[in-house]
Amino acid sequence: MTTILPRKDLFVLPEDIIYLDGNSLGVLxxxxxxxxxxTINQEWGQHLIRAWNSAGWMDLPRVVGNRIARLIGAPEGSVATGDTxxxxxxxxxxxxxxMRPDRKTILSDSGNFPSDLYMAQGLIDTIGQGYRLKTVTHSEMLDAIDDDTAVVMLTHVDYRSGQMYDMKAVTEAVQSAGAVMLWDLAHSAGAVPVDLAASQAEFAVGCSYKYLNGGPGAPAFIYVRPDIVADIQPALSGWLGHAAPFAMEHDYRPAFGTERMRVGTPPIVQLAILDAALDVWDEVDMADLRKASVALSECFIEEVEKRCPDLELASPRDPALRGSQVSFKFENGYAAIQALxxxxxxxxFREPNIMRxxxxxxxxxxxxxxxxxQILGEIMDTDAWNDPKFMTRAKVT
Amino acid sequence: MTTILPRKDLFVLPEDIIYLDGNSLGVLxxxxxxxxxxTINQEWGQHLIRAWNSAGWMDLPRVVGNRIARLIGAPEGSVATGDTxxxxxxxxxxxxxxMRPDRKTILSDSGNFPSDLYMAQGLIDTIGQGYRLKTVTHSEMLDAIDDDTAVVMLTHVDYRSGQMYDMKAVTEAVQSAGAVMLWDLAHSAGAVPVDLAASQAEFAVGCSYKYLNGGPGAPAFIYVRPDIVADIQPALSGWLGHAAPFAMEHDYRPAFGTERMRVGTPPIVQLAILDAALDVWDEVDMADLRKASVALSECFIEEVEKRCPDLELASPRDPALRGSQVSFKFENGYAAIQALxxxxxxxxFREPNIMRxxxxxxxxxxxxxxxxxQILGEIMDTDAWNDPKFMTRAKVT
Incomplete structure (x- = not known):
């Protein structure tokens, strides 16, 4: 049984708000x-420490991981949740x-989400030994893979433009060049159909506070392809990724399977909220969702282009090459978003000029x-964005 | 103004329960x-993405860090919160x-909490290059520091025995041998007076779900001594530790001060709960708390030793050498704890035979x-622990 979309009755939608920012923080x-x-009053308040067993807290990261797995085409047991x-x-x-000790390059997209690039830089700086991060544009990507490329790290759907990589084709090219594939699904999980198993990618990561509606700072997830996980010695080898956390052994021994990618004590309250948020997905068919998503974005592009000649589409025009977001370029985009x-x-708004x-x-x-x-058209028609009160940058946009 | 302890009215205390496990998960x-x-209904539900500014979410890790700083003798701005x-x-x-590129040894206590040792092993395995983890017992510690020791990592209060290191003296010895000092305050923060500034230790870390009552999986904290923080290039260089997270720069530039130890998007719901949990501490004088803690543990030792000749004190007898916990050794400790x-x-219970x-x-x-x-005495008098139903190990104890 699949759900007819939308299911507005399942969400808190503030009155007089049209929320086109679920790709940044999904609604409640x-x-x-x-x-x-x-979780707070019954489990923590009454069961206290016993709730790790009685309320299923110890298993919650795995339970939630399996629910996310279904949405990204990953087999049961292949997704661990927690951390950021x-x-x-x-x-x-x-x-x-x-996995590729003779290769020294992490290759990524120069437009990748900065934190992915920063984490690569931090890792390289920690290891030293000639490792480097190389970034190229989307169109240069496949040609840039060479025999020094250890891993290619790409965000499946670009956070600015919404441009989507062909997961299967790119993974194949990366692997045929001998490199390992890592996909960031931040703007994909719950947004577009993903078939990790079919892609054969070794790793994928993502967050749950966007399309999965897990709430601010909801736990992240990591997928490891089942046939390689047994050989992975986790760098962040925390006790809850240990084979026997409560045996209190002196030496680290990784847990079975993807459980080894757990690190420390999981954020139970946020995991419980995410688990509740995932209930709605049990009845969603991702193909239906994709159809609805394309219809929404096609409609938006058509309406905006009709009304706003000063805005330039910054996303691929072909919906097959887009995720579930649409961006327009406008020099005064920051102020226009505030006016909206x-x-x-x-x-x-995303630097330098992207209305998303x-x-x-x-x-x-x-x-x-x-x-x-229509409202965006009115703002553009009347230059309503041209007001000092919309020009002041807040800390988060 | 200080609070007269205890303040039971501020907590949810389940009826017919005496909770001596606040050192593992504090009460609600x-x-x-x-x-x-x-946070969920008003801020997330109604403000949505705007709450990062309007509800102070962006600042929350810093605000909470400053409240913890006061409890561990750290100056304002020196404590970052988040992660585990x-x-x-x-x-x-x-x-x-x-900080010590010519030294290759991480020195720690063989009885340290396993996850600390595991994380050291994972780091060493990531770097390679001849780094090693060396562990010795509490009594061997000071003699084990040599000119290859880069950093000494110790848990201030031992998780099993409650034995407490002399923070100031040990830090001085470590530093005079040219090594860096890292204290784990998991069983200290909110439990015993800590004066990080006076100790001159370079680093301290801790969790907030024990004595600080932040709830299951509450965020952790890290202290960096203010005079060294500007030279630190974080290994986990996430976007929220960047100098300008929303400028979306290609290259990592660390944020000012300890803010650079932030990594990814913080767990806002759990941070908000922790912030609420810290309210009670604003009126607590740590010297008063320590007096009350010693009185409680002295009373417990006296009463148990009077009633239970089969239990052997596994904590230092001198209260000045103990944290806020007391352990007894008993061969059938696991079953006895279940009976309790x-x-x-x-x-x-902590392996191999510790009732904590x-x-x-x-x-x-x-x-x-x-x-x-008294109840423990009755259990020991009647061998009530000697029952198959108390022998089966649960996943978490």
Missing amino acids: PKAASDRALQ LSIKVYQALAAALK IARGVIGD FGFTPLYLDLDDVRKAA | PKAASDRALQ LSIKVYQALAAALK IARGVIGD FGFTPLYLDLDDVRKAA
């Missing part, structure tokens, strides 16, 4: 607060470099999208 | 669930090794301690 699922209260996406990037890169927010349409809009079919419909385009 | 502060609901204790150990060790829990006294009891003066009084000792 109605089930989240009750689950948080149960940056930490998971580090774990995957460190493991990938160990002031009128109840929440999108976001995410389309989350679980709680957006075509009327929302048309209305958002 | 009454303020926590309202704060969680505010294991991650913070890795960050501190990686930074320490960079079945009668409403929650302590915990934590004393949290915020919500325990002398009557609790006497009653717990």
